[in-house]
Amino acid sequence: MNKSSRFLEPLALASTPSIIADKIRDAIAHGDIPAGAQLYEAELARTFGVSRGPLREGLQRLTQEGLLVAIRNRGVFVIEMTAENVRDMYAVRGAVERAALQLIFQRDPTAAGTSLDAICDEMARAAGVDDRSEVDIRFHEELVGLSESPRLRRVHRTVITETRMCIHALAESYALSDDRVAEHRAIARAVTGGDSRTADRLMIEHMEDAVARLVPAES
Incomplete structure (x- = not known):
């Protein structure tokens, strides 16, 4: 330790x-x-x-x-963040964040999307990989927070901790990834536009891409 x-x-x-x-x-x-x-x-x-x-x-x-x-x-x-644990964690994260999106669309998606879009601006301005990773995580924390569901927030807190563990343990592969600002921006804009189907599809793709970047193909 x-x-x-x-x-x-x-x-x-x-x-x-x-x-x-x-x-x-x-x-x-x-x-x-x-x-x-x-x-x-x-x-x-x-x-x-x-x-x-x-x-x-x-x-x-x-x-x-x-x-x-x-x-x-x-x-x-x-716990060790094995390939199996990473995949399982992102399966849970995806379920939580997709559920959060649906609750957002039942409330005020325009305001929520505007808030998320502002975080994308911060992500674009972030200087290094570590700073950008933290803003990336804050985007997802804000998304789940906007659902106003205490239970979703509680579960999400654990998987976000595991996400940070993945990033620290697999920093090299994470650092080699492409800029993901556009992915987050697309989700935010779909929320602002009230397009729940597109937002859900983009979130699925976003989680699948994260797993592909963090878990070696041979695992």
Whole structure:
């Protein structure tokens, strides 16, 4: 585990399992705790300045989300982003985001599309791959947020963490990909125009393209 992390630090607020889970989730998402790493309770308890009780509950929450796996007589580990896991994660992401799109079309697609289009402008201005990746993710977080569904947002939070893990673990193949601003812009414009069928088709293609870029063809 990376000893220096902007996410793993003593808690300034009253420690709760939720805060602990959020901080560890962020550390995993941004590569401070790499895929496959083992988490040690004593070390984390010292880092956060908490007792093992709330720490264990926080780890249990992440285990239930699927970000951690507990192996008997060995310990708790961050999941590995295998080719199978990447495909499965994008299948879930696609289902969540397509469902979010349908809810958006039942509300105010014009306003939602305008908001998403503004994020595309930021994506186009982003300087490097890392910055553009973060704006890319924010586009999808905004899309699901605009659905106003707490359950979709909750599931999406986990798969977005796994998406960040993929990007960090497979940064080279991700960096070699073509500019994806146009793909996001097309989705945003379909939303603005109230074209639900096109938006749904574009989202399917968008997820399939991501899997093709992140998973080697021979996997």
